[in-house]
Amino acid sequence: MTEMGDTLVSGILLFLHTARGEFRELSLKGKLVLLLLTLFTLLLVGVLVSLALTARSGIGIHVVGTTFALGLIMFLIRRVQVRLVESKVIPRRAGFPVFIFLAAVICSAVGGVASLILPDEAAHISSALIIGGCVLAAMGILWFEGYPQLRDRGTPGYITLAGFSIVLAITYMTAISRYIVPYDPFTINVGPLLSPPSSDFPLGTTQLGQDMLSRTIAGGAIMLQVAVLSVTICFSIGVTLGLIASYKGGVLDRIVSLLMDSIFAFPGLVLAIAIAAMLSPGVVNMALAIAVVYIPSYFRVIRSQVLTVKELPYVEAAIVMGARDRDILLRYVLPNVIPSAVVVMSINFADAVLTAAGLTFIGLGLPIDVADWGWDLTFGRTQLQFGAWWVITFPGIMIVLLALGFTLAGEGLNEILTPKLRE
């Protein structure tokens, strides 16, 4: 136990020492950027805390505090796990699963306790805390472990880092939105109708008297859910189909490729509209509509990669040695194919967000009584002629930020995983 403690302390000291050394090495520009980033983060945290303190739910600060604590604990678990793997206490392959297991345990514990304290809100509070905590832990791990690696890759590394950070930050805000909003996003007449940003309502109010700040904080929930769901469906089907069809080749490959090309040829939104128009409104249906549109993207990318890898000598050697198709696919082909799939995935996320917004704008896919950035744009449209710019600007900027975050992450990953131009 004391050994672990020692390792921990010396680890922290070493980290601080390296950090200080690195700080000295930074150019003036680097120091400036670091300063700005720190100030910006402090600002965000400050806003978060002030929101939490004045939240409608009354437990805002508790929720924020708990998520930070949870995130910190999971981060420390990760650090300990890494140390243990390094000092060979646990085998390398077991490292990550151990971390996941421990993280799951602690999350369930927190969730369980929270459900006991607030039984009426059980589902909401536990999901908010768990997701919030996980996102914070992810952010911590990203910066701590990812930063050194990404920094070596130069600009693309920073871009990836920025992209992921934006996405994580927005996810965090959305996850705990219920507990930090000053007003219920949907209740009408909490304030004067259509009033511009003021001290009472920092982002103004809608034509129905709803608070824009609350709506902006909470409006991303649907979009994120739809995005995650559709990408999961899309990825699973697209990658699997791609692997199987292109590996087997022959008639199967031809038919599936043709099918994929037909779908791919369609204007994405139009197809999504067609499907969504036929299904009843809802998160799952919207996710399905979007998923179908993007399956061909994965399929094509996977297919071109598989076709290349299939010809490689070591794959042929494996076949000659009698390896089963399944093994070859999983152990040889898949690892080669994953980088491209990951890049497509991030672009997919961005597209899913934008398509979801588009569908909502047309009026498809969502029930009306939900706070959603897309809805804000639709409803706010009629108010533009009165010069009420605040009803659409803030939700719109949030959509842009979210899509931008995914796009940046995808761009950065693309350059890192498939380097093109050399110096």
Next chain:
Amino acid sequence: MSLRSYVISRILLTIPMLMFLLTLVFLILRVMPGDPALLHFEKNVDPEVLAEFKARLGLDKPLLQQYFDYLFGVFRGDFGLSMQDFQPVTKQILDRFPATLELTVWAMLFAVIIGVFLGIVSAKNYDTFKDNSIRIFGIVTYAIPVFFLGMILQLIFGTYLHWLPTGSQIDPRLQPPRVTGMVTIDSLLAGNFYAFVDAVRHLILPAVTLGTVLCGIFIRLTRTNMLETLRMDFVVAAEARGLSDQTITYRYALKNAFLPILTMIGLQFAALLAGAVLTETTFSWNGLGTYLVDRISRRDYTAIQGTVVFFGLLVMLVTLVVDILYAYLDPRIRL
């Protein structure tokens, strides 16, 4: 292979794709919802009325027969009758299509010109502030929902500055007689200069909006292509012979990028149409996009089906033309 055999094989390839596409649309819009007629009335209808309704639209026949009627109808150019007003859908589509064509052509033109220009500037100033800002611009414009951008522009240029109109294609008082359906051309044909100017003024915001969202990909394509080409031996050799910067940029580097840009125009056509639907809605532009959205709100499933098929056919046609054009222009295939 020779150009001729390529064209023939390419056209032959289109046929199965076409079949897939038509079948897919049929499955989604006719088979999946169960009974589109019932859905139209939101399940709230007298059975007799429903029966008559279905008979009139040919929706009472067995499904397989409906499928073949549908296929033959498409080949004849007949997309059925609208649920809303029992008018031929084809006519309604063709009525609204020219407006969409006008918008999309100008938008694409804008996207390509701006995109290529910025791409060149970006490539020639590699790794400088100019380069990086242009790249950021390209990324950000991709992440903006087209309708959000449209609304912001409406706000700035319409509501605040009063420079440009924010909706529809032309002031109704100046509307020229309809010849092509494209208001700018019709104004010119009618010799009405004021109408033309007004039509152009109405066209600017929607075309710029749609074009801006699409230009990002052209910026990146041109930039990557130029960077690659500018580093190639024959470009440096040309520089060593003292050829001017202009010659090298256009005759050497850009010429190489021309074909990929052409292909990209074809590839982006689908995205263009999708964006057009949203742009038209934002700017109250009376085209196929607003038609589609309108029909959706009225649950006019036959019209929706016709429009979706039309969009699909359009994209296929454009892709085919671009592929053939590409084959024609690429000297390696031609010779």
Next chain:
Amino acid sequence: MGDLLSVRNLTVEYRTRRGVARALDNVSVSLPENTTLGLAGESGCGKSTLGRSIIRLVPYPGVIVGGEIIFSLRNDIEYDGQVIPKGEVDLVTLPEEAMRKLRGEEIAYIFQDPMTSLNPMITIADHFVELITTHNPEVTEEEALERAGEILDSLGILPERMTDYPHQFSGGMRQRVMIGLGLALRPRLLIADEPTTSLDVIVEAQILDEITQLKEKFNLTMILITHNLGVLAQHADNIAIIYAGRLMELADTETLFENPQHPYTKALLSAVPDVRKPEKKLAWIPGAPPDLTKPLEGCMYHPRCPMATDRCRVEQPPLVKSPSGGLVACHLY
């Protein structure tokens, strides 16, 4: 006959993410008129960079950070309404527009790979017409085409083939086209960067002979860049040996081969097979070329030099007159 070109203390750096690499470090060479200077050294030693610096086309991210390249102009340069009088000019500080005029007219550069040095999208005739009309806008297209035909004819290419595209020619023919383009405007200085490295041996010999003949015919001064000492033995008047961006030895050809001074030169020569001595053992130089982002304080060659002393580690040897009559940078002298 004075020097056509004089490079003085030229320093070129490549600014990469991994660090700043000194491709050339205080290099000085002189080029008397109508002579051929051979630049020899291992791959990456900086010889190409030197050639590219003279014509001021150092590839990104390279920058000329110091020194002068003095070129003696025979005519005034007119550009953008300004005039640079004939005489001696420093190519490093020359405005880009003036430099552009020089390229092709006064200084020509031939590249290594003829397969990729021509624009695949235009015909051979177009290459010439472009060149001629860019430098002489008054010339009409017909006149330019005529001129092009003449040049191609002298190279042994049938004028009818003028309308063909580069990919329809063989490697050797393409290189001849490159040479034709290089000499079309009668420049005074020709820089040939590994002109025959990608050609087979027989064509190589032909091309080199043709270049030498052209040099005689047009009174050219030439810089021949290659790692192949055998080629230089036949076609160069003086040879400069470059290692890790620094000049190691400079001497006339005969002296260099008969009486090499620098340990590196000696090592290079012993690595070249000699047809007359088939039993000669080929030597190799142990170690690897140094990392140019970390230039050494002393002599760059000392880690691999059998004669290295403590002094070599700390003090960079200056370029001094060698006993054989040339220049050498080594503490032995």
